[in-house]
Amino acid sequence: MFQKKEPKPKTKKPGFVQNLMLTGQMTRLIVYIVTIILVTVFMILAVLSLLGILGFGSYFDYFVFALLSGTGVFGMYEWMRVRRIAHIDDIFPDFVRDLAESRRAGMTFTKAILFASRGNYGILTPEIQKISQQVSWGGSVTDALRSFAMRVNTKSIRRTISLIIEASNSGGNVADVLDVAANDAREIKMLEAERRTNMQSYVVVIYVGMFVFLAIVIILLKSFIPAMVGTEGSEGMQGIMGGSGGTSQADITNVFYLACLIQSFGSALVAGVFEDGKFSSSVKHIFIMVFVSWLLFKLVLGV
DSSP states (O other), rough: OOOOOOOOOOOOOOOHHHHHHHTTTHHHHHHHHHHHHHHHHHHHHHHHHHHHOSSSSSSHHEEEEEEEEHHHHHHHHHHHHHHHHHHHHHHHHHHHOOOOOOOOTTTOOOHHHHHHHHHOOOOGGHHHHHHHHHTTOOOOHHHHHHHHHHHOHHHHOOOOOOHHHHHHHHHHHHHHHHHHHHHHHHHHHHHHHHHHHHHHHHHHHHHHHHHHHHHHHHIIIIIIHHEEEEEEEEHHHHHTTOSSOOOOOOHHHHHHHHHHHHHHHHHHHHHHHHHSSSSHHHHHHHHHHHHHHHHIIIIOOOO
């Protein structure tokens, strides 16, 4: 008689919130929400101040606050995320080598990952546990590794995960491929560290150039401009500014104020690209440079 096959137990699939946590998108979503709320609030205050409805504060300052709040929150999150990923990049080759040793010991690839999740890999341990949870909840190892690569999103880890997945699907000698992938990840990390060290000097030059520009503008506004807008130089300044009426020092200060903010914003964009080739790295530089420019004009010139 034929034996009746027992139905396979149904595996509980992760819910929407659990999926967000496993893929690392929950924290990013919270940061986006907080950033949008802060920027929206300050933009509304700026519009109300511009229309004369709000009786306190300058509309231009509210626009600056909107920029600072957005870049401050997201920039801090991005800076902490990049530092965390850099530490993960350092430890990841050790994890891959341990997977290779587990495969040589006769474990399947899934069991090797589940066994590694019980080890201690420092800051990489929570990420390995997320991979293990996705596998235990019914997800495939391939999907779990791709989710990990998407969370960390570095060139070396994406490359290594691709090699591991291809080796696992092909059914070849996975242990040897894992060793090669670990060495490859280590070399890529060394190359990226060398590039970052070489580009730091360009970032420093950009910061020095911005501070020199700010110093020159402040000296002009404190020493030369007041003399030029006096009774003797008012006609000359009137012609320079292109107006028919008298030009006040406040008007000139506001022009330089806007120029410094634009200069800070542009310099920060270039500094972020020089740092690691990504515009997302410019966010923290935008916050620093714009905040320093705004603070100097407030404290020194009382704008």
